[in-house]
Amino acid sequence: MIFCYDGSWNGLLSVIFESFRLQTHATKIVPTEVFQPGLFEAPITIATDEGHAKRVLKGVEKKCGKNGVDLIYQCFLSELPEIEIKIYHFVRTAMSATENVLHNYRDETVLALHKIKKMIGREVHRMHAFVRFQETKDGMLVALINPDFNVLPLSGKHFVDRYPALHWLIYDTKRHYGWHYDQHQSRFITLTERQHEYLAADLLTDSETDYQALWQSYFKKTDIPERRNMKLHLQHVPKRYWKFLVEKWEG
Amino acid sequence: MNNRIQEKLEILADAAKYDVSCSSSGSKRKNTKDGLGNATGMGICHTYTQDGRCVSLLKILLTNHCIFDCAYCVSRRSNDVKRAAFTVQEVVDLTINFYKRNYIEGLFLSSGIFKDVDYTMERLVRIAKRLRLEHKFNGYIHLKAIPGASDELIHEAGLYADRLSVNLEIPSEMSLKKVAPEKDYASAYKPMNYLSETITGHKEEKKTIRSTPNFAPAGQSTQLVIGATPETDKNILELAGDLYQEQKLKRVYYSGYIPISDDHRLPALREAPLRRENRLYQADWLLRFYGFKVDEIVDDENPHLDPELDPKMGYALRHPEHFPIDVNKADYEWILRIPGVGVKSAKKIINARRFGQLRREHLKKIGVIWKRAKYFIISADRDFINLGFNPEVIRQQILYTGKRKKDPNQLDLFGNPLAPIPLIPTTPPPAGLSSPKIRTA
Structure with missing residues (x-):
């Protein structure tokens, strides 16, 4: 049947x-x-x-x-x-x-x-690891994701425990819904307009790019070239996640 | 303003990177309603460096100014490098802002010694204190306990930090004296012993009085530099075994010596002993999770780990009298000792065999690495491959059948011939012991 x-x-x-x-x-x-x-x-x-x-x-x-x-x-x-x-x-x-x-x-x-x-x-573990928040002008932290599986319902609680005093949104751009937390409660929301896979620069607070640049330099400097092992690197940080990983952005 | 911070960050992250510890696990720090962050038992690697090491914490030095001149250290007094120092507030700001963007699990703060030990230690403690009390930061904090610091400061550090570490660095005092004449083991063991007693004391007290404050809930760790001095693997593992037993350390890290120094007190290595480092981690895993004793892994006849075989395989080949092991009958401890069977597979075997006899096919699906395990296992198929258990034959079979990777000593046509051979994780997961990805030749 x-x-x-x-x-x-x-x-x-x-x-x-x-x-x-x-x-x-x-x-x-x-x-x-x-x-x-x-x-x-x-x-x-x-x-x-x-x-x-x-x-x-x-x-x-x-x-x-x-x-x-x-x-x-x-x-x-x-x-x-x-x-x-x-x-x-x-x-x-x-x-x-x-x-x-x-x-x-x-x-x-x-x-x-x-x-x-x-x-x-x-x-789920990768979401806990690879979610990267960007701070908007109104003080909200926004992260975009598009995981292989529909794991947002399993991933949000971790961030509620971690950032109970912050206002944040994790948005799945592939499945068009997000986990929104406003310092009190969590809700699933869907934006009226389709969200791109990046956040427009004019949404972000001024210091956001500074901290992104600092994180990028940190990432670069913590590398030990004598031990370079790109195969292992790619195994841990598969390319499909790079577009959301600040440290892997070019520039 | 940002440029200045950026430069400092570059210098002080660069100087801190040779400390291989980056663990953020093992603590349990709950968040408060108005707080920032938590430290659950499981650590999270937020990204990985291009050499494949986990990046979990913001790992920096407070300063790389140092009054000491240890040959193995980039920040040694006599080394001509750019120097910088963060202010307390700068470290706090970086930590908070990286943390809330989910870049990191917390802070790992170490420092060169400026002025004197207590002065330096006091600064480290002040940063942790400010994070905890003023910013209600409940993420992970790892602080260096600097040898020679006063007990009071070490104690205060333990109240704010999740983990403390004192690095022994050189695996014997004799060698330490040669490369770092201003240091000795006694001054490193003093804070270590103090910590180990206090951690145990707090744990005991917490059992009866729940309001007892946390004291370094993720315990303490240390690092040993491998290959800079002549100690054997046996020396190193015995030292590690003692540290786990006596000082109750949570982790011993092994850091293959990278020739960062042209100091004449150290050997001129062409490349870091990465494979040796990996074998030591595997042996360390056997000590901590597989119930092995040091003298089962190395002994006077075999003072070095076999670079070609993982240490569990080495053990099995030296002890044919214990094998084959019947997976349908043997105790968990013995199933764990079968090469190609990791902790997870062993647990699955114990669970699954309650429902019926396990055959070879079941074992393969459960995740046993058959290529390695088959010589040592009896399953319901009774198809144990009896090669007369000639260890030498098995060794050859394991090394030379199946996927042979190309000779690592052969130069890559397009690669940089001076680059070290890419190897396996520096901190292999437990399953790494039986991972088929492990290079065998």
Whole structure:
């Protein structure tokens, strides 16, 4: 059976709920907007139901604990093709097993999900490391990102803990939404106009470029040319992140 | 104004870069509602230098003026370099502004000795104090504890800093006397011992009285310069082992000596002993995370680590009597000792085997480096490759099969022939012990 859903997390959980209720097996779960009908396939479209979603999560938590819920949620954010069906298989296996399958690394789905979670974790860590704030004229700190996976929901709390007294925004230019924090609370926001991958110079406070220049010189001077190892450098700081890394800007 | 700061920053970052420590981990400093920053257990490398070292902290000297003349140090009195000094406020401003832009995890502040030791130490402490009290800065602070500073100043430093370090630099007192006649081990061990006692004391007290203030919650570390003096790896690892045991150090850093000095008291090395440095880090990892003892890694017959093999492989080949190890039965400690199995794989093995016997395929998927592990493992397949366990044969197999990288001694057609051979991370992650990327020849 092929299921279509709205592409949201609760949507996927609603599909899983329905598959249990209908006592049928899903062969494919895809967001409606990417579904391409085949010849003999008639998909069932499932409407998102928060109540159903909650019940699925409750079931997973009972069987695998909070870590089990974290695992499937984080994997969902990977946006990888066919991630839905992997999560579906995991929930099926977890619900039918008598013991907690979370660490059954002999199982291919379990192992695959753990590998994906590791990739997600790495990307979150990279956001913690590579986010670079620039101060605007009105004192807000703004950082632009476009991570490989949709990790903004997993990345913001770190900055709330770190900068509770500052006003900041981390904006995903690829997915067009950001985490905004105003010294009191966090909100997800979407700018009305499409945000470019750079901030216009006239937005920034005067001292901003000074500090950027200082950071660039620091970066240059802390290098030890006798030990140069660009391969290792690139492995740690992949080129796709350079456009947001002040120290890697030219000039 | 900015130009002046820029020049100072360039001089004082350049002078600080040979201290390889850049860790920001191991502390637990929570933020306050109106504060700036925190230091969680996990460190963050915000960027990496072009030589692949982590940049986590703003690592600078307060000044590179120095009354001492240590041969291994760029800032030594007799060296003709540009000198500069930051004011207290300048360091504070840089730290705060870098931190809030998420460039750094905090500050690593060291200094040349100007006037006298206490005068210098007092300045370092004042910076940390101002950051903590006036700016409510809760990010990471690493301060140098300068040998010879008074206990009172060292104590105050511990109240504001997350980590303190006293660098021994030269791995034996005899050699130290030769290259730095004004220094001795006693004056370095004095603050180290003071710190180790006070850290332990505070930890104990904190167990019963929760309001006990933090005292260097990320512990203390030190650095040893490798290759500038004739100590063997055995000497170095024994010293490190003692420092972990006796002084309860969190980290010992090994810094391959870079010929920054034409001082006649030091050897003229063509390039930094990077591979040796890497092997020492691997051995260090075995001491701290794999339950190895120093004498299992090096002994009188093998006073140096094998440059071609990682030290765990070296151990396994010297001790065929312990292998093969049955991954479905053996204790965790023994699974950890299998070459090609890291801490993470070992834990996964222990978890996964509760669900059934592990076969070779499971192990490969879990992340065991089969190429290295296969000689030492029994899995449910019972396909242990029995080569009569001839260590020499296994050694050859590991060195000469699979992906052979080109001879590192061969000059690169387009590369700079004087540039050092690119090698592996200076601070390899635990998994690095079994990483297939490790150069084997």
